[in-house]
Amino acid sequence: ERKCILTGDWQNDLGSNMTISAVNGAGQFSGLYLTAVSATEKPILVSPLNGSQHVDNLEHPTFGFTVKWSFSDSTTVFVGQCFTDDHGKETLQTMWLLRVKAKSMDDNWKATTVGTNVFTRI
Numbered sequence: 001e002r003k004c005i006l007t008g009d010w011q012n013d014l015g016s017n018m019t020i021s022a023v024n025g026a027g028q029f030s031g032l033y034l035t036a037v038s039a040t041e042k043p044i045l046v047s048p049l050n051g052s053q054h055v056d057n058l059e060h061p062t063f064g065f066t067v068k069w070s071f072s073d074s075t076t077v078f079v080g081q082c083f084t085d086d087h088g089k090e091t092l093q094t095m096w097l098l099r100v101k102a103k104s105m106d107d108n109w110k111a112t113t114v115g116t117n118v119f120t121r122i
């Protein structure tokens with residue numbers, strides 16, 4: 001069967017790039033995320049990510065990871081699954097939650113956005 005280990009370089013449909021380091025025996029990994037677009041006007045910098053994937057059955061494993069943005073006070077969590085097509089092409093089908101810093105509890109209701117996102121190997 002086709003295996004999917006997340007280690008390597010990926011690009012998504014927003015033009016963001018991410019590099020995932022070695023996945024250890026427990027499925028844990030770290031990496032770097034470079035966004036092409038941002039909700040802030042600040043310069044875009046590389047941001048760290050940490051997460052884990054299932055490694056028990058490498059056929060289409062699920063995973064999750066968190067990006068702590070280095071240029072804003074926000075955080076994004078991604079959850080998804082790796083799929084491999086008949087030609088061996090891998091895609092990461094994900095959903096994400098972006099939490100921006102609310103100025104006060106009154107703004108808490110509007111501080112989280114959600115979206116879908118697909119990554120392919122670079």
Ligand SMILES: CN1C(=O)N(C)[C@H]2CS[C@@H](CCCCC(=O)O)[C@H]21
Nearest residue numbers: 016035037038039040072074076117
């Ligand atoms: C570039 N992005 C990307 O590749 N996404 C999948 C979405 C979900 S995380 C967001 C970027 C947030 C940057 C930090 C901020 O704007 O506060 C956007």
